[in-house]
Amino acid sequence: AQKVTQAQTEISVVEKEDVTLDCVYETRDTTYYLFWYKQPPSGELVFLIRRNSFDEQNEISGRYSWNFQKSTSSFNFTITASQVVDSAVYFCALNTNSGNTPLVFGKGTRLSVIA
Amino acid sequence: ETGVTQSPTHLIKTRGQQVTLRCSSQSGHNTVSWYQQALGQGPQFIFQYYREEENGRGNFPPRFSGLQFPNYSSELNVNALELDDSALYLCASSFPGLDYNEQFFGPGTRLTVL
Numbered sequence: 001a002q003k004v005t006q007a008q009t010e011i012s013v014v015e016k017e018d019v020t021l022d023c024v025y026e027t028r029d030t031t032y033y034l035f036w037y038k039q040p041p042s043g044e045l046v047f048l049i050r051r052n053s054f055d056e057q058n059e060i061s062g063r064y065s066w067n068f069q070k071s072t073s074s075f076n077f078t079i080t081a082s083q084v085v086d087s088a089v090y091f092c093a094l095n096t097n098s099g100n101t102p103l104v105f106g107k108g109t110r111l112s113v114i115a
Numbered sequence: 116e117t118g119v120t121q122s123p124t125h126l127i128k129t130r131g132q133q134v135t136l137r138c139s140s141q142s143g144h145n146t147v148s149w150y151q152q153a154l155g156q157g158p159q160f161i162f163q164y165y166r167e168e169e170n171g172r173g174n175f176p177p178r179f180s181g182l183q184f185p186n187y188s189s190e191l192n193v194n195a196l197e198l199d200d201s202a203l204y205l206c207a208s209s210f211p212g213l214d215y216n217e218q219f220f221g222p223g224t225r226l227t228v229l
Contacts, residue, residue: 004157043203045158045220091157102148102171103207103218105157 002027004094006106013082014114021077021109023092029053034068034075035093035103045091051075082113119208119221127227128196136191136224138206145210146170147189148218149181152203164189165211193226201228 003026013019025034036048049059051068059066063080079086089108095101120139128134140147146165150158160173164183178194187208193200203225207218 042222043225044222045205047217047220050217093157102160102163102173103150103158105159107155107157 002029002032002094002096002104004092004104004106006090006092006109008109009107010110010112012112012114015084016081018078018080019082019111019113021079021090021092021111023075023077023106025073025075025092025094027094027096029096032094032096035091035095036066036075036077037091037093037105039089039091039108041088048077079111082111084113084115087111087113119206119219121204121206121221121224123224124222125225125227127229129229130196130198132196132228133192133194134196134226136193136204136206136226138189138191138208138221140187140189140208141219143210144208144219145187146208147183147187148207148209149189149191150205150207151175152205152223153199154202158205161191196228198228201226 005024032053034051038046049066056068065078067076089110091105091108093103093105095103119141122137148163149161151161152158161175161179162172162181163170167183180192182190203223205220205223207220209218
C-alpha cells in the first residue's frame, strides 16, 4: 500500500520568511512519481511539480525548490521569501505505473503568509 | 485546447436524495478519475474510467457509481446521500501514452448534504 504523510497541519509565517513543507511517503514500488499541488480557496488543484523515483536531483523554480531524498523517503518543498499569494493548502501526492494508477494524497498543509 | 470542466459548481441536497455530477475531459483524453475531498482532508480516489469501462475503484460503497460516454465526458452518481458525502468532488482526465500519464484536474463540484 502507498501512503503520504504531511505531518504539518498548519503553518503560519510572516511575509518574506522562508518556509519548508514536509512530505514523507511509503511505497514498495521501485518506479513511482511524487507531486506537489497547491489548492487556493477556490478549490482547484494547481500542479506544481512531478518527480520520478529515478531522478533525485533537487529542483528550483523561481522561489520554489524541492528536495527529494530516497534515503529518507522524503520530498520536501521550500518557498523562499514567501508572499501573501502563497497562502493556500499544499498537497503532496504519489502514484506509480507511469501515472495510470490513482494519486494518493497526503492530508495537506495549510500555509498562511501574513503581511 | 479546452481544460477539464465540471458542473455544477455548487450543489445542495438533502439526505437520501440522489445526485449526478458531470465532468468534461480535456480534449483527446480518454481516461477520467474521480476524487472526493472531505473538509480538511486530501482528495481520495473514488474510481477511474477508461474508454467507457470502470478501470479501478477506491474504497467507496456501490452507491457511488459512474459513467463515461463515447465523447469521454463522465458522470459521478451518488445514491442515498449521507451527511458525510458533503465534500468537494474533483475529476481528472488523462491520456495513457508512452511516458507519464499526466492527470489534469477540473475546478471541482462542492456538494453539501443537509
